[in-house]
Amino acid sequence: MDSELEKSVLLSTFHCGKKKIRIILHQGKIVWDNEKPPSEKRTLPLENVISVQQNYKRNTNPSDLQQLDPYIFTIHYAERNKGSKWVYKNLTVKHSDSAQVTMWVKTLQNYLKNFKSRPKHLLLFVNPFGGKKNAMQIYEKFAKHLFSIAGVEVTVNVSQRKDQIKDFIVNHSLDIFDSVACVGGDGTVSELFNGLVLRECKIRGVDPDDIDQNLPRPRIPIGIIPGGSTDTIAYCIHGTDDPTTAVLHIILGDKLGLDLVSVYDEHNLLRLYASVLSYGYLGDVAYHSDQYRWMGPRRYDYSGFKKLVSNRGYHGELAVFSEMEGGVVEEIPCHEKCDKCESSKKLQIGELGCKWQTFSGKFFMVSGANISCACARSPKGIAPHAHLGDGMVHLVLVKHTSVLNNLRLLLRLSSSDSCIDDLPFIEILSAREFCFRATEGSSKWNCDGEVQHQINIRAKVRCQLLTIFSRGRPKDNSIDPTCCGF
Numbered sequence: 001m002d003s004e005l006e007k008s009v010l011l012s013t014f015h016c017g018k019k020k021i022r023i024i025l026h027q028g029k030i031v032w033d034n035e036k037p038p039s040e041k042r043t044l045p046l047e048n049v050i051s052v053q054q055n056y057k058r059n060t061n062p063s064d065l066q067q068l069d070p071y072i073f074t075i076h077y078a079e080r081n082k083g084s085k086w087v088y089k090n091l092t093v094k095h096s097d098s099a100q101v102t103m104w105v106k107t108l109q110n111y112l113k114n115f116k117s118r119p120k121h122l123l124l125f126v127n128p129f130g131g132k133k134n135a136m137q138i139y140e141k142f143a144k145h146l147f148s149i150a151g152v153e154v155t156v157n158v159s160q161r162k163d164q165i166k167d168f169i170v171n172h173s174l175d176i177f178d179s180v181a182c183v184g185g186d187g188t189v190s191e192l193f194n195g196l197v198l199r200e201c202k203i204r205g206v207d208p209d210d211i212d213q214n215l216p217r218p219r220i221p222i223g224i225i226p227g228g229s230t231d232t233i234a235y236c237i238h239g240t241d242d243p244t245t246a247v248l249h250i251i252l253g254d255k256l257g258l259d260l261v262s263v264y265d266e267h268n269l270l271r272l273y274a275s276v277l278s279y280g281y282l283g284d285v286a287y288h289s290d291q292y293r294w295m296g297p298r299r300y301d302y303s304g305f306k307k308l309v310s311n312r313g314y315h316g317e318l319a320v321f322s323e324m325e326g327g328v329v330e331e332i333p334c335h336e337k338c339d340k341c342e343s344s345k346k347l348q349i350g351e352l353g354c355k356w357q358t359f360s361g362k363f364f365m366v367s368g369a370n371i372s373c374a375c376a377r378s379p380k381g382i383a384p385h386a387h388l389g390d391g392m393v394h395l396v397l398v399k400h401t402s403v404l405n406n407l408r409l410l411l412r413l414s415s416s417d418s419c420i421d422d423l424p425f426i427e428i429l430s431a432r433e434f435c436f437r438a439t440e441g442s443s444k445w446n447c448d449g450e451v452q453h454q455i456n457i458r459a460k461v462r463c464q465l466l467t468i469f470s471r472g473r474p475k476d477n478s479i480d481p482t483c484c485g486f
């Protein structure tokens with residue numbers, strides 16, 4: 001931040017409704033308090049201010065041109081509410097001296113110009129098909145007004161078919177945009193980042209099908225506004241599936257690096273994923289539930305129950321590439337300003353001394369979780385200690401066992417206070433790369449909620465390949481318990 005601005009101090013008394021309040025601007029913070037008791041001191045860091053605007057005069061005749069009121073201005077800001085949720089707030093104040101108002105508005109607006117990473121020209125994709133088919137309403141209700149207050153110019157593109165978002169990104173110029181975002185579920189987010197990475201490969205002449213190539217990092221950051229059925233990616237990034245929180249994270253412009261995992265068959269890149277690649281139970285559920293899309297998010301309950309009681313097991317062989325002894329998982333949580341993710345940016349895989357190990361057996365499910373995969377139905381997720389940007393996946397191996405044990409697994413997954421790692425039929429390993437080969441019978445893969453038909457695959461983590469708008473989950477992110485451990 002400009003050091004002259006950093007040093008500037010303002011102090012004035014304003015009218016706020018019927019009260020008089022003292023406002024101080026000092027050291028990057030706005031502090032206000034009642035002039036008379038009771039004291040109601042509030043502190044607002046400038047990085048949480050969305051915009052500062054002079055108000056318009058009330059027109060008595062609606063056909064008159066709107067005129068600025070020289071005596072009133074409003075500070076629009078974001079505030080962390082409960083847990084991970086953020087809310088929009090504003091403070092409107094009045095002064096009898098217009099010079100005071102001008103000075104405050106100009107100084108605060110100059111401060112805000114220093115937040116260079118905030119988006120100004122956003123390309124926003126809306127998927128009208130996913131979730132409850134209300135993504136457009138989510139945009140209108142939660143996003144449009146806030147983007148307008150923040151001065152973000154939004155170009156809305158409503159998808160007409162599957163893969164249209166991906167194709168658009170690969171084939172069109174994005175030069176006029178400094179950011180892209182979507183309102184949709186995990187499948188929509190997946191289209192967005194698959195398109196961005198393929199586009200970058202095309203621009204830089206990189207062969208995406210070559211697993212040994214470093215995939216280029218897209219220059220453009222992405223925002224994720226939940227509007228699907230599960231919204232796992234949005235939930236893991238923001239710590240909530242609240243759309244307002246997601247919109248505010250985009251507006252405030254803070255960024256994080258998110259790992260992506262590239263999945264290949266023998267010859268080609270099949271796709272990249274951000275949440276989970278899952279074979280067996282979740283693969284079967286994705287395949288089966290797609291036929292019941294008319295049920296909305298409830299299709300997962302219906303298909304999930306059917307596949308749980310049918311209790312199919314699948315034989316397979318898994319090869320895991322990891323530097324950890326036996327791929328042991330470290331139980332360090334991932335929060336905002338995460339040290340593990342920060343230090344992983346500079347790691348060179350070649351220097352880590354990774355080794356391949358193989359595992360085989362009959363599995364109910366094999367999952368490669370890139371993030372915890374927490375969502376509203378599973379507050380801790382399948383891999384609670386997975387990080388957003390540490391360059392590793394957590395492989396969750398669920399051995400084939402009884403229906404009762406499958407039920408225990410699902411109850412644990414829906415609990416907010418117990419994990420699955422101590423169940424005797426579960427093994428969790430960390431890996432930088434993994435390969436899977438079916439040895440008898442076959443399921444499908446569930447890749448970020450989409451069905452992937454190729455069975456024998458190889459997957460490689462690409463550390464922080466994607467830049468996303470978020471401050472991350474807060475350290476004190478407490479979730480109300482919804483279900484007991486079983």
Ligand SMILES: Nc1ncnc2c1ncn2[C@@H]1O[C@H](COP(=O)(O)OP(=O)(O)OP(=O)(O)O)[C@@H](O)[C@H]1O
Nearest residue numbers: 130131159160161185186187188228229230231449
């Ligand atoms: N206009 C459209 N018509 C049909 N399908 C579309 C359209 N736009 C996008 N799609 C596809 O819709 C599918 C579902 O979208 P999405 O994943 O966002 O919702 P969801 O499956 O309900 O949510 P989640 O993945 O979070 O459970 C994706 O495969 C996406 O590619």
